[in-house]
Amino acid sequence: MNRAIFAVILLAALGGKPASAQNTNTVFIQGATILTITHGNIEHGSILIQNGKIAAVGADLKVPDGATVIDASGQFVMPGIIDCHSHIAVDGSVNEGAPAVSSMVNIADVLNPEDVNIYRDLAGGVTTANILHGSANPIGGQTVVIKLRWGKPASELPFEGALPGIKFALGENPKHSNFGPPPGIPPRYPATRLGVEEVIRQAFTEAREYKKQWDDFNRRKAAGEQPLIPPRRDEKLEPLVEVLEGKRYVHAHCYRADEILMLLRVAREFGFKVRTFQHVLEGYKIADEIAASGAGGSTFSDWWAYKMEAYDAIPYNAALMAERGVVVSVNSDSAEEARHLNQEAAKSMKFGGLSPNDALKLITLNPAIQLGIDSRAGSIDVGKDADLVIYNHDPLSVYAVVQKTLIDGHVYFDRERDLAQRSEVAKEKQALLDKEKKAAETEKKPEEKPGKKAEPKKKPPKPAGDDAYGITAGAQ
Amino acid sequence: MNIPAAVTNVRTARALGFIALFLLAGTLLQPLRAQSAPGVYAITNVKIYTLAGPPIEKGVVIIRGGKIAAVGANVEIPEDAQIVQAGGMELYPGLFDPVTQVGLTEVGAVSATVDTNELGSFNPELVAATAVNPASAHIRVTRASGITHVVAVPGIVSFDAQGGGTIAGQASAFHLAGWTIDEMQIRRSIALLINWPSIQTRTFDFSIFDFKEKPYADAKKEYDEAVNELSDLLDRARHYAQAKEKGSPALYERDLKLEALVPVVDGKLPVLVVAGKARDIRSAVEFCAKQSLKMILADGAEAWKVKDLLKEKNIPVILGPSEQLPYEEDDPYDKPMSQAGELNAAGIPIAFSSFGTSFSRRLSQYAGTAVAYGLPHDEALKAVTLNAAKMFGLGDQLGTIEPGKTANLIVTDGDPLELRTHVRMLFINGQLTSTDNRHLDLYNEYRKRPVSAP
Numbered sequence: 014m015n016r017a018i019f020a021v022i023l024l025a026a027l028g029g030k031p032a033s034a035q036n037t038n039t040v041f042i043q044g045a046t047i048l049t050i051t052h053g054n055i056e057h058g059s060i061l062i063q064n065g066k067i068a069a070v071g072a073d074l075k076v077p078d079g080a081t082v083i084d085a086s087g088q089f090v091m092p093g094i095i096d097c098h099s100h101i102a103v104d105g106s107v108n109e110g111a112p113a114v115s116s117m118v119n120i121a122d123v124l125n126p127e128d129v130n131i132y133r134d135l136a137g138g139v140t141t142a143n144i145l146h147g148s149a150n151p152i153g154g155q156t157v158v159i160k161l162r163w164g165k166p167a168s169e170l171p172f173e174g175a176l177p178g179i180k181f182a183l184g185e186n187p188k189h190s191n192f193g194p195p196p197g198i199p200p201r202y203p204a205t206r207l208g209v210e211e212v213i214r215q216a217f218t219e220a221r222e223y224k225k226q227w228d229d230f231n232r233r234k235a236a237g238e239q240p241l242i243p244p245r246r247d248e249k250l251e252p253l254v255e256v257l258e259g260k261r262y263v264h265a266h267c268y269r270a271d272e273i274l275m276l277l278r279v280a281r282e283f284g285f286k287v288r289t290f291q292h293v294l295e296g297y298k299i300a301d302e303i304a305a306s307g308a309g310g311s312t313f314s315d316w317w318a319y320k321m322e323a324y325d326a327i328p329y330n331a332a333l334m335a336e337r338g339v340v341v342s343v344n345s346d347s348a349e350e351a352r353h354l355n356q357e358a359a360k361s362m363k364f365g366g367l368s369p370n371d372a373l374k375l376i377t378l379n380p381a382i383q384l385g386i387d388s389r390a391g392s393i394d395v396g397k398d399a400d401l402v403i404y405n406h407d408p409l410s411v412y413a414v415v416q417k418t419l420i421d422g423h424v425y426f427d428r429e430r431d432l433a434q435r436s437e438v439a440k441e442k443q444a445l446l447d448k449e450k451k452a453a454e455t456e457k458k459p460e461e462k463p464g465k466k467a468e469p470k471k472k473p474p475k476p477a478g479d480d481a482y483g484i485t486a487g488a489q
Numbered sequence: 490m491n492i493p494a495a496v497t498n499v500r501t502a503r504a505l506g507f508i509a510l511f512l513l514a515g516t517l518l519q520p521l522r523a524q525s526a527p528g529v530y531a532i533t534n535v536k537i538y539t540l541a542g543p544p545i546e547k548g549v550v551i552i553r554g555g556k557i558a559a560v561g562a563n564v565e566i567p568e569d570a571q572i573v574q575a576g577g578m579e580l581y582p583g584l585f586d587p588v589t590q591v592g593l594t595e596v597g598a599v600s601a602t603v604d605t606n607e608l609g610s611f612n613p614e615l616v617a618a619t620a621v622n623p624a625s626a627h628i629r630v631t632r633a634s635g636i637t638h639v640v641a642v643p644g645i646v647s648f649d650a651q652g653g654g655t656i657a658g659q660a661s662a663f664h665l666a667g668w669t670i671d672e673m674q675i676r677r678s679i680a681l682l683i684n685w686p687s688i689q690t691r692t693f694d695f696s697i698f699d700f701k702e703k704p705y706a707d708a709k710k711e712y713d714e715a716v717n718e719l720s721d722l723l724d725r726a727r728h729y730a731q732a733k734e735k736g737s738p739a740l741y742e743r744d745l746k747l748e749a750l751v752p753v754v755d756g757k758l759p760v761l762v763v764a765g766k767a768r769d770i771r772s773a774v775e776f777c778a779k780q781s782l783k784m785i786l787a788d789g790a791e792a793w794k795v796k797d798l799l800k801e802k803n804i805p806v807i808l809g810p811s812e813q814l815p816y817e818e819d820d821p822y823d824k825p826m827s828q829a830g831e832l833n834a835a836g837i838p839i840a841f842s843s844f845g846t847s848f849s850r851r852l853s854q855y856a857g858t859a860v861a862y863g864l865p866h867d868e869a870l871k872a873v874t875l876n877a878a879k880m881f882g883l884g885d886q887l888g889t890i891e892p893g894k895t896a897n898l899i900v901t902d903g904d905p906l907e908l909r910t911h912v913r914m915l916f917i918n919g920q921l922t923s924t925d926n927r928h929l930d931l932y933n934e935y936r937k938r939p940v941s942a943p
Contacts, residue, residue, distance in 0.1 A: 129818045136822045191598040297932070301941040317928075318627070318847040320598035329932040337940075349814050356854060359908040365932070411857030411908050435821055442819055 038064050040422050041076050044086030045403065050370065050378050050392040060090065062399040065421035070393055083424075085403050088416060091373060092392050093140025093400035095380035096351050097311040098264075098291050098344035101130040101142060102159060102170065108147030109154055113187070113202060113212045116179060117248040119155035120144050124167040130348035135161045135426040137352030138402035138415045141172060143344075143384055145291070146180040148266040151187045151203065151212040153180035155252055156264060158384050160400070160420050176385050178288065179252050181265040183209055183272035184322050191320055210275050217283040220253035227254070262288035262385065264311075268322035270295040277306050289383045291344070293334075294326035300337035309340040309383035313350075314357035315364070331375055332365020342380035359409040369409055528920065529553045531566045535575035535900065539890040540582055540867075540875055550580060552896040555919030560890055573921070575900050578913060581870070582890055583637025583897035584905065586849050587807050587877035588761070588787050588842035591631055591639050591665070592621035597846070606644050607654065610715070611722055613749040615658030617641045618677045621670045627846050629926035632665040634850035635905055635912040637897035638675060638887065639665060640877075642682045645763055645787075645844060655715055656722075657682045659749070660761060662881060664897065666917040679881050680785065681753050685764040685773040686715035716776065723780055726750035759783040759881065765790035765809070766816060774802050785880050788844070791816060793828035796835045805838040805880045810848065811855045823862055829872070830863030840877035841869075857906035869906060895919070 040062040047058035047070060061069040061077065076082055100107045104125035109115040124144070134142070140161055146154030158175035185191055188204050203209050226244040234241055255261035263280075267273050267290050280287050289309040290296060294317070296303055296310045303310055312334070317326035327333075335341045343358050345351035358375040361367040367375075381391025389398045399422035406413040418426035530552040537548040539560060549564040550557060566572065595602035604620035621641055631639070644657025659678040667673035690708045691700050729747040752758035764773045765788045774795070777784035784802075786792065788809040792799060799806065811826045821827075832839050841856045843849040856869040864872070875888030886895050899905065900914035915922045 130814070133814060133822045185598075298935050298938075299941075301938075315850065316847065317630075318596050321596050324596055325931060327928040327931050329928065333932065333936060336936075349812055353812065353858070356858070356908055362909045363911060364928075406861075409908070411854060411906060412861045414861050431822070438819060 038422075039077055039080040040083065040399070040419075041074075041080040042083045042085050042090060042401070042403070043074075043076065044084055045088050045090045046407075047393055048089060048091040048370075048373060048408070049394065050092055050373060051394055053370075058090075060393065060399075060401070062419075062422040065399055065423070067393060067395055067397050067399050069395060083403070083417065085416075087405075089404045089406065089408055089413070090393070090401055091138075091404070091408055092377040092390065092397075093402050093418065093420065094138045094351075094354050094376045095342070095384065095386075095391060096134070096139050096142040096345050096354060096376075097289065097342045097380040097383055098346045099134075099139075099142035099144055099348075099351060100147070100346070101134060101348045101351070102126065102128045102144060102161075104128075106147070107145070108149040110147070110149035111201075113150050114152040114216050114249060115146070115150045115154050116152050116216075116250075116252045117154075118146065119157070120146050121155065121157035121171065121177070124157070124159065124170055126163075126165060126167045126170060131161050131163045132426070134345075134348060134351040135163055135418045136415055136428070136431070138355060138404070138408070138418055139351050140400040140402070140418060140420050140425075141381075141384075141386070141390055142351070143178070143264065143380075145178075145264060148180065148182035148186040151182060151209045152216050152253070153182055153266075155179050155261075158386065161418075161425065162420055163425050172384075172386060172390075174386075174389075176260065176262055177255075178262040178264045179256060181213070181263055181276070181287075183265060183267040183276060184269060185320055186266065187212075206272055206275070209272070210279060213276070213279050214282070216250075216253060217257070217279070217285075220250045220257060221283065223247055223250040224254045224257060256285050257283065259286065264289045264291050266291045268292055268294050268326075270298040273299060274302060277302060277308075280306070288385075289342075292346075294323055294330060296339065297327065297330045297333040298325075300334045300339050303334065304338035309342065309379070310334045311342045311344045311380065311383060313346070314343050314360045328360055328364040331361045332367045335361075335367065335371065335375075336365070340379050340382050341375060342383055343375040344380070355404075355408040355413060356411055359411075362409065369407075372409055529567060529570045530573055530916070530919075530921065531564075531570040532573045532575055532580060532898070532900065532916075533566070535578050535580045537580045537890055538582075538870065540871055541889040541891050548580075550890060550898065552898075552916060552919050555896060557890060557892055557894050557896050557898075559892055573900075573914070575914070578900045578902060579905075580890065581635075581899050581901065581905050582874040582888055583899050583915070583917065584635045584852055584873045585840075585877050585887065586631070586636050586639045586843050586852050586873075587840055587881070588645065588660075588809070588844050589631075589639045589641055589849050590645070590846045591627050591849055592623070592625050592641050592663070592670075593617060593643070594846040595622070595625055595627065605642075605657075607658065610654050611656045611718070611746065612643075612654055612658050613656045613681055613722075613753070614745040615643055616661060616678060617643050617658060618661035618663065618670050618674060621661065621663060621673070623667060623669055623673060626927040627849070628665050629923070630847075630928055631849045632915055632917065632922065633912060633924040633926045633929070634853065635899045635901065635915070636849060636852060637665055637899065637915060637917045638663065639849065640679055640881065642680075642761065644682060644684060655684055655686055655719055657684060659758075662883065664917050666915075666920065666922045675883065675886070676881075678752075678758060679883075680759045680761040681750075682787075683719070683760050683762045683773075685762050685769050686712050686719075687764070687766065687769050688712045716772075720776075720780070722746075723750065723754055723782075726754045730754060753782060754780075756781060756783050759785050761785050761787050761807070763787045767791040767794035770795050771798060774798055774804055777804075778802055787842070789828075789832075790825065792837075793824055793831050796832055796837060799832070799837050800835050805840070805876070806832060807840045807842050807877060807880065808832075808855075809842065809844045810851065811841075811858050812851070826858050827862035829856075829859035829869075830865075833864055833868050833872075838876050838880065840872050840880060842877070853906045854908065857908070860906060866906070873906075 042060040047055040058072050059074040104123045109118045143158050145156045156178040158172040159170040287308040289311050291311050293310045293312050312330050315328035317323050331341050354376045358372045361372050378391035381387040401419045403417040404413040416428050532550045537545040548562050551559040590605050593604045640660050640662045642660040644654045660680045662675040662679040663673040688708045691702050726747045730751045760782045762773045764770045786804050786806045789806045813825050815824050843852050856873045860866050860869045878884045878888035896916050896919035898916040899912050901910050903910040
């Protein structure tokens, strides 16, 4: 069965028509418990959405004429979930693993809007995701923040105005502790945490020099000096110059406390900031240092012991870092884990005693702050994008199921619609399969050779879950 | 002996005029770090979910000699009992994770700490219990989440380890407390683990860290060979059993592999068959029916696609984690969460499992999620306690709160399937057992770090 045909069916059936289904610019959600994150919970509240933005929030709003009304009586509305570490919507591998510094590659170049995991994560309430390069290199590829606008082309996925990022990686993955190079390929430097530091320092030493050349050139150009030959462009160093200039965020994959402190030292030496420490499973050991640096921590809820550097991971990490003043988020690093980030956030109430609102911040406002998009996302406030998720229960309960997910005021996931369309999708699939089978039979007949059967086409099995060493995502 | 704060003996309690010693939030109990001789306990004033009938409000459970001695609303408290006041708390049977690698794997990526995957394709004589490390940090972490006993299996693909072999060995059931595996053991050999061969045209190759493709015809041939070999081995085990029974040992040298298979072909030892895809489940069910094996399906990611067959052949299912994506792009997004409800409604016995080590503590999360997507709550509770016990023939020992059963019990501050519920006390094999663990220790240690101002 042709994958492209499936994709078309899926796009058509599973919500590929959000815009046309709702031509009105005004949407009114009513009767819900609204978890605003910034100013408390509103019982029996309403949200007015105009032109994709939140226009009003309150308990006594009136339905404007012509508004599309979403009745959410007895349900819960919260800001759309922001996943600060994701690898969905990427065409092919997320790792350019050959060089130790792969800053010249950009995940934004390989966005795949037909990845069904966009839809699946939408169904888990995710509206925004930080799409990262893998962790094979001390300095990895460039990253992009997207909205999960299922059905839209790749060009419409990026979160408008969100600062781009770059992936750094420390510890076992960049030093290749848990897997070797392919047969016949020599090992790649670095193989120690010492080497990881050296690679980063060397790269920034070059980037500084490169920046100086350009600054010098621009100054002389501005002064009208002639003739002038511009420095040779270096696509590896350009993103690092942007880091030095504060125009690109560093998202650093890390586990152990020592390597985190190492990167903070290097950042001080070269005068750049680390925007987020990703995974940061030992962040709780040095929460004060992380907080003082201004970096955020984006961690797992309770993963541990899958590799040596995760042996001291504790489920109290998020709460303990938050208690010490770090802006903390809980991320997925997995298309599957992203489907229940609300549950993962809830664990920080049990492990470390976060309040319900602070637990919800881990997947809404805090990742928005970490990605520099908190003026547009992360809470239910007037003026922000209408990126919302509606649950049938308190989202911090294991019993909560996403009913609708909205982005820019459009319903991109609707559970009722999904359930209603299943038999239709199954019927259409069967019809296509029958057609293909018939076609294959008529095609075969004239030249059928005895004893040789056609090989049924088979989709490769998907691994059961993402793996800590990045077997599927190649990333963690 | 270190007596917990809320535990006192009946004379002291009477002397105090039965002053209720309520459990404090963030319990201050300091129970035994490990196990000693079974004591006598009276857990009082607790809401008891026996799972053998309706809940008992403000009931009493008496534990003696490792067993549940009495359960009810009006139970006389023996003179020698230590009283555990559990006012406002709830009592459940201890949770059971029936497919794990707890004790066999410490750190997934560090092979020196992993004893799950032996070389070779057919290893029926291997027994998981042999390598269970009672000092593993996973044991304490796991039991703190309310799991009091597990089945550890060799050779299974999971988050924590890559499995190997068609017959990976025998699974072992044990309590998550004890000084040695002998003390912990429930049953050394509880099932034989078969990784059902799958027609794999695309496999992940660690040596190149990428996927490798192979033609369908080659994959099918490998599959057929594996199944034939399995079939052949079972036939030989039957002959071996016959020869041994009829006293003609001359025909066979003692063969440890065949010997291990005798209880399997006799239908005494269940086979835990790991299969996820519908096609593989179908093949496995048909194979086991033909071979008259006592089959338990493990994983069953696409069991919903073959539920008629599972019902017809009466195959119980130990589901793998609901936290996985559907195998097919066009399958409904929520099937991994909703299929437990469907299977249960079809009358197929189900149990939840973690298929892992570090993820074992997510067991109740899987069950709770299944409730969110349609499984009745009481069925979900049974699916983490009683059902798997029954599948393994342990239903008379574990899984409910009834007199005569092993006293594996948990005291919680609420619904054990909810994410924020704490397990306040654990009784394993009739002993009050500590909920301290590596994670709590690290938390307490680093929380006390003086504020550092760099």
